[in-house]
Amino acid sequence: MQNRLENTSISFQRPASLAPFIAIAAVLAAVLLIGAIVAIASQNWTMAFIFFVALIGLTIYTGASVLKMNRLSSSLIQNRIEWSTAMPDLQRQSLNIEVRELSKILEVEAGQLSELQSAYIVAEDLALRQIQHEEGVPLMRHVSVADVPFDAVFQKNGVLVCCEVAFLVSPELRQDRITSMIRKITQAKKSIEGTGSVTNVRLMIALVTQIVAEDEQVLRSALNTQKFGDTPVDIDIRLLDFEALQKLYVTE
Secondary structure: OOOOOOOOEEOOOOOOOOHHHHHHHHHHHHHHHHHHHHHHHOOOHHHHHHHHHHHHHHHHHHHHHHHHHHHHHHOOOOOOEEEEEOOHHHHHHHHHHHHHHHHHHHOOOHHHHHHHHHHHHHHHHHHHHHHHHHHOOOOEEEEEEOOEEEEEEEEEOOEEEEEEEEEEOOOOOOHHHHHHHHHHHHHHHHHHHHOOOOOEEEEEEEEEEOOOHHHHHHHHHHHHHOOOOOOOOEEEEEEEEHHHHHHHHOOO
8 A cells, every 4th residue: 555645735826916916006106206206395204204114114015915825836635646755666667777778788697787777866866966956845755746756845935846756877878768758747737726726736856876977068069969858847958977976965
């Protein structure tokens, strides 16, 4: 039976429009300003002072309210999206598939698979650490959103970002891996939309590379020409060098 996390539902909502609120505040500010000008013209200094104080107070209140509404609109509050930890056997199966593909490319013997498996786990961990550092928000690792498993998920500015990590030792991201990513994000988006949520969904692909500079240029060119057009969401591709990550987070 699938383990449910204690917080079994999270909301991801797009920011609400602040235009009506700002328009009303602008009208009130204009009225107060006109009142202050009329009071000054009639040399009614007491009324002029009152109008100016009210104008300053309205400005401060409006600024504080807009800031608060922006924070609330990007927080996890209303639309319910069920999430759960990805089952261990599913995580293990996904890891073994990737390790087997890497072993074919590197021509690794069966006795070295455990070392390759460890390297993959470290690469994924360091990549997610770096993404969390760059984005400045906490990540949920190995989570299923609407029954679709992802390596990590985070929410920022009203956008639900689903992350997939791949470890590359050659300048090529397999087409079957791309197809799998697109299928998963498409299914997640449809499931979320089926709940009536207005959540904006994005796919982030973190590619941890252990290749030379020339091969990295080949990889970049290949990514620009590969078929990501079938996905219904925006895609953010991050290239992260494995050696650089280890120097940053592991070695002194």
